[in-house]
Amino acid sequence: MDAIDRTILTELISDGRLSFRDLAARVRLSPTATAERVRRLQETGVISGFRAEVDLAALGRPLRAFIDVRLRPGPDHAELEAGLLDQPAVLGGVHVTGRWDYTLTVACRDVAELDELVMAMPRDHGVVEMNTRLVLRELAGSGVDAVTRLLG
DSSP, rough: OHHHHHHHHHHHOTTTTHHHHHOOOOOHOOOHHHHHHHHHHTTTTSSSOOOOOOOOOOOOOOEEEEEEEOOOOOOOOOHHHHHHHTTTEEEEEEEEEOSSSEEEEESSHHHHHHHHHHHHHHHHEEEEEEEEEEEEOOTTTEEEEEEEEHHH
């Protein structure tokens, strides 16, 4: 990956809907050469996809939280993962090291829905301990800025 590829990535991170013509003008290549570089970045897995950013509050889910969970010994993790990801409020999660087994990211309509989700986990998913942290605010641009710094 050279400086032009890094610039292409920086521009696409900032605006993934750029046309090849506009992107080419920003990186000072022809649209054809730019499209070829984007295709190569996709083929090598550097670009894994293009996504829309969604405002969860506008979708009626303004309450976001992280829930750390510890499982009882021995449950089938694949079954647990499928069951948790089946919950409408669960956006995703990661299997982690340390005291907790998973950290889930959730978006709820309100505190009552969060409470319902937390109360159901021990009963339905073999969770023996949890720690819930509410998101108060997100640092603006933190994900984009971090990846851009990596490309620097």
